[in-house]
Amino acid sequence: MLFADEEFDHETVTFGRDEKRGLNAIVAIHNRSRGPAIGGCRMMAYPDETSALTDVLRLSRGMTYKCAIADIPFGGGKAVIIGDPSTQKTRDLLHAMGDFVEQLGGRYITSFDSGTSLEDIRVISERTDHVGGIQPGSGNVSSSTAYGVFVCMQEAVRLRLGAESLDGLVIAIQGAGNVGSRLAKLVAKDGGHIVVAHIDESQARKVASETGGDYAQNNRILETDSDVFAPCALGGILTEETAWNLSSPVSCGGANNQLSEDAVADALKQRDIFYCPDYLVNAGGIIDLHYQLNEPSRDPLGRHLDSLGQTLRECYEYTKTHARSMVQATNRVAESRIQ
Numbered sequence: 145m146l147f148a149d150e151e152f153d154h155e156t157v158t159f160g161r162d163e164k165r166g167l168n169a170i171v172a173i174h175n176r177s178r179g180p181a182i183g184g185c186r187m188m189a190y191p192d193e194t195s196a197l198t199d200v201l202r203l204s205r206g207m208t209y210k211c212a213i214a215d216i217p218f219g220g221g222k223a224v225i226i227g228d229p230s231t232q233k234t235r236d237l238l239h240a241m242g243d244f245v246e247q248l249g250g251r252y253i254t255s256f257d258s259g260t261s262l263e264d265i266r267v268i269s270e271r272t273d274h275v276g277g278i279q280p281g282s283g284n285v286s287s288s289t290a291y292g293v294f295v296c297m298q299e300a301v302r303l304r305l306g307a308e309s310l311d312g313l314v315i316a317i318q319g320a321g322n323v324g325s326r327l328a329k330l331v332a333k334d335g336g337h338i339v340v341a342h343i344d345e346s347q348a349r350k351v352a353s354e355t356g357g358d359y360a361q362n363n364r365i366l367e368t369d370s371d372v373f374a375p376c377a378l379g380g381i382l383t384e385e386t387a388w389n390l391s392s393p394v395s396c397g398g399a400n401n402q403l404s405e406d407a408v409a410d411a412l413k414q415r416d417i418f419y420c421p422d423y424l425v426n427a428g429g430i431i432d433l434h435y436q437l438n439e440p441s442r443d444p445l446g447r448h449l450d451s452l453g454q455t456l457r458e459c460y461e462y463t464k465t466h467a468r469s470m471v472q473a474t475n476r477v478a479e480s481r482i483q
């Protein structure tokens with residue numbers, strides 16, 4: 145069996161092929177009970193179509209949960225283009241993708257993801273209006289993502305450590321890219337001491353010096369003595385093994401799919417590590433997209449991002465009576481908002 149039943153509860157899966165323009169793509173729409181499906185367009189050299197299908201089904205389902213927990217009027221969708229973005233991405237292919245999205249009649253709204261850039265989405269938008277992330281004056285959504293992570297971190301240290309702010313706490317950040325470097329500045333402004341690691345040590349040094357913090361070797365960041373671990377690089381960083389090596393009582397970061405499997409949440413709980421579920425913590429970017437698409441004034445954006453902290457607290461309260469871990473609690477809260 146390819147998929148567990150509960151993972152295969154999608155509304156539609158559509159294949160888009162255009163041999164002439166080199167497009168081989170799939171769009172999965174998981175659930176539209178809250179509104180049109182939204183989710184990035186990933187381009188990757190998948191080994192075969194089954195891997196691409198598995199990815200798009202999993203990612204679109206994740207988007208339904210993310211939109212629900214973020215409380216925005218969108219459902220979950222995702223697109224994948226099968227192909228190597230460094231060699232196979234052409235203007236023609238992106239136009240074919242735009243035509244494919246347009247054929248879906250607004251049921252799916254696309255944006256950028258791994259292997260596609262804002263510039264690519266601009267090219268796609270020459271063929272369809274159903275795109276997000278390129279609205280004039282919108283800036284980089286990573287700022288909103290980082291702010292959402294920061295708000296959740298403040299709430300997490302309140303709940304787990306009884307701390308009123310990050311003042312005097314040590315925050316270990318893995319990955320100083322778009323999200324991690326912005327998060328570092330917010331944390332430092334709140335009085336937190338940064339320890340940052342990056343695959344390229346010069347980038348870690350730069351962010352450390354800008355924030356008055358320190359840098360650590362990339363392979364030592366999990367064991368760094370800290371109050372909060374903030375994974376802001378790759379997914380799958382928290383495994384059964386790393387969960388036992390983690391020295392921080394709180395884990396709260398922007399990376400997607402941080403747990404190698406859901407069972408790792410139980411290992412973290414056993415060690416009394418307060419794990420903040422990634423799709424809640426990093427929902428700031430999708431909330432920003434909602435305001436770009438639906439509320440050009442953007443006035444309520446800050447308040448909406450602040451509400452992520454309250455949602456985290458709500459999920460925490462839920463664990464006291466109804467759930468065995470923060471992951472399970474967050475899933476249940478999200479499901480209560482999906483029909």
Ligand code: NAD
Pocket residue numbers: 285286287289318319320321322323324341342343344362376377378379398399400426427429
């Ligand atoms: P990014 O590529 O700008 O930054 C990540 C950085 O981490 C890269 O520079 C990379 O070189 C570095 N890196 C990779 N492996 C590493 C390792 N093992 N240790 C240390 N550094 C490593 O990406 P980003 O936009 O900052 O996103 C970071 C994470 O947050 C990703 O998982 C992304 O999917 C997720 N996310 C981002 C947004 C957003 O708005 N950018 C929104 C939601 C989720």
